[in-house]
Amino acid sequence: MVTDAVGTVEWIDKSSFAAIADQVTITGAGTTLDPFKVEDLSIVTAKLGADAVTNAKLADNAVQTENILSGGNDKVLVTDAVGTVEWIDKSSFAAIADQVTITGAGTTLDPFKVEDLSIVTAKLGADAVTNAKLADNAVQTENILNGTILTEDISSGGNDKVLVTDAVGTVEWIDKSSFAAIADQVTITGAGTTLDPFKVEDLSIVTAKLGADAVTNAKLADDAVQTENILNGTILTEDMASGGNDKVMVTDAVGTVEWVDKSVLNTDDQTLSIAGDQLSITGGNTITVPTADGTETIVTAGNDISVSGNGSIATPYVVANTRPNIFYPPSIAVDASSTGTGRTINLHTQYTAQFGSPMVASNLAPGAIPTYANTDLYYYVTFYDNTVFANVSVDEFGVMTYDVIATPTDYNSLINVVFVVK
Numbered sequence: 001m002v003t004d005a006v007g008t009v010e011w012i013d014k015s016s017f018a019a020i021a022d023q024v025t026i027t028g029a030g031t032t033l034d035p036f037k038v039e040d041l042s043i044v045t046a047k048l049g050a051d052a053v054t055n056a057k058l059a060d061n062a063v064q065t066e067n068i069l070s071g072g073n074d075k076v077l078v079t080d081a082v083g084t085v086e087w088i089d090k091s092s093f094a095a096i097a098d099q100v101t102i103t104g105a106g107t108t109l110d111p112f113k114v115e116d117l118s119i120v121t122a123k124l125g126a127d128a129v130t131n132a133k134l135a136d137n138a139v140q141t142e143n144i145l146n147g148t149i150l151t152e153d154i155s156s157g158g159n160d161k162v163l164v165t166d167a168v169g170t171v172e173w174i175d176k177s178s179f180a181a182i183a184d185q186v187t188i189t190g191a192g193t194t195l196d197p198f199k200v201e202d203l204s205i206v207t208a209k210l211g212a213d214a215v216t217n218a219k220l221a222d223d224a225v226q227t228e229n230i231l232n233g234t235i236l237t238e239d240m241a242s243g244g245n246d247k248v249m250v251t252d253a254v255g256t257v258e259w260v261d262k263s264v265l266n267t268d269d270q271t272l273s274i275a276g277d278q279l280s281i282t283g284g285n286t287i288t289v290p291t292a293d294g295t296e297t298i299v300t301a302g303n304d305i306s307v308s309g310n311g312s313i314a315t316p317y318v319v320a321n322t323r324p325n326i327f328y329p330p331s332i333a334v335d336a337s338s339t340g341t342g343r344t345i346n347l348h349t350q351y352t353a354q355f356g357s358p359m360v361a362s363n364l365a366p367g368a369i370p371t372y373a374n375t376d377l378y379y380y381v382t383f384y385d386n387t388v389f390a391n392v393s394v395d396e397f398g399v400m401t402y403d404v405i406a407t408p409t410d411y412n413s414l415i416n417v418v419f420v421v422k
Contacts, residue, residue, distance in 0.1 A: 325421035330354040336388055336413055341403040347417055348374040348398030374398050376422055383416040 003009050021028060025042035028034045071077065071087025079085050097104060101118035104110045157163065157173025165171050183190060187204035190196045243249065243259025251257055271282045280286035297311045299319065309315040329351040355369035379394040385408070392402045392415070400417070 327419055329417055329419055336404050339404045345400050347400050378420040380418040382418055385413040388413045
C-alpha cells in the first residue's frame with residue numbers, strides 16, 4: 001500500500017520496487033537476504049541538507065584548521081561582547097599585553113612573556129602558592145605573621161622534648177631533662193618544677209642586667225631618685241615642672257622646696273653715690289673711701305731704665321728705656337759691577353719688603369714681622385769699603401746715596417747699616 005503522486009492510497013505490486021536503490025549510494029535489493037544499505041563514503045556534500053551535521057554528528061578532533069572557512073588575511077577568530085563568533089583584524093590585539101607584567105607583541109619574533117618580579121601579591125589567587133611552589137628555605141621569620149604558628153603546625157619531636165637551637169644555631173628537639181640545671185642558681189634559682197619553680201633572687205637584678213631605658217617612671221618608687229643618682233649638670237629647665245608665671249623656686253624654713261611668687265623676695269631700690277672720698281647709700285650710712293695719690297708706690301730704676309716723677313697726679317711716674325733700640329736691617333745686594341755716581345737705595349723700603357713677607361717663619365709665628373715707619377727711625381752707615389764706594393750719605397727717610405768708584409777685586413764688598421728707633 002502506497003500513496004501516489006496526488007496522495008491517493010493504493011495497492012501496487014512489489015516488483016515496482018525492484019530498482020528503488022541507486023546501487024551507488026544505496027545498495028541491496030531491499031529484501032531480508034539483501035537489505036538496502038548506505039555505502040561507505042557515499043554521503044557526500046551534495047547529499048547533506050543545510051545544518052544537517054550537528055555537533056553530535058562530529059567526531060572528536062574532526063574539525064581541523066582546513067575545515068574552518070578563512071576570514072581573510074591577518075584575522076583572528078573571536079567572540080564579541082554578546083558571544084557572536086566573528087573574524088577581526090589581528091592588529092586589534094596590538095596592545096593586548098600591558099607591557100609591564102606581560103611584555104612582547106605576541107608574535108613569533110616577539111612572543112608574550114611574563115616579566116621577572118611582575119607577579120606581585122595582588123596577582124595571586126587565594127591559596128595559589130602551594131608547598132610545591134615554595135623553594136627550600138623560602139619562608140623566613142619576616143614572612144610569618146606573628147601569632148599564627150600553632151602547636152599543631154609544628155612536627156612533634158617525640159615525648160617530653162624541647163625545641164632548641166644548638167651551639168651553631170641548628171634547630172633540634174632535645175629531651176626536656178637536659179634543662180635540669182638551666183638556671184644559674186645565683187640570679188635565678190630553683191629547678192623549674194612545680195615544687196621548685198624558677199624565681200629571681202632578691203637584689204640579683206643589678207645594673208648590668210638592665211637594658212637601656214628599661215627603668216621607666218612607673219618602675220621608680222616615690223622618693224627613689226636622690227641627689228647622688230642625678231648626674232651633675234643634667235637637669236635642664238625643660239625637665240622641671242613649671243610652678244606658674246613669675247615664680248621662684250626656694251626652700252622654706254624647714255627645707256621644703258616650693259615655688260613662691262617673685263614679688264615676695266626682698267628688693268633694694270636704694271641709690272649708691274660717691275662725692276670725693278665719701279661713699280653713701282640712700283637711707284644708710286656714709287663711709288670715707290681711702291684714697292692714694294700714687295706716692296705710696298715705690299718704683300726703682302734699673303739698668304738701662306730711668307724713672308722720673310713721684311707717682312702723684314701732679315708728677316706721675318715716667319719710666320724710660322735708656323738703652324737705644326737698635327737693629328740691623330736685612331741684607332741686600334748692591335750692584336757694584338760697574339762704576340757710577342749718584343746711585344740710590346731706599347733702605348727703609350728694602351727693610352719693610354723683607355720683613356713684610358719673610359721666606360720662612362717658625363711654627364705659630366705671624367706671617368709678617370712688625371716694622372717701623374720711615375720717620376720713626378734714625379739711619380746710620382757704620383762702615384763701607386772706601387776702595388769701592390764714595391760719597392755715601394743717608395737722608396732722614398732712609399734713602400742712601402753713593403758712588404761706585406771701582407769694582408771689587410774679589411766680587412765682594414761691604415756696607416754696614418744700623419737702624420735706631422727714635
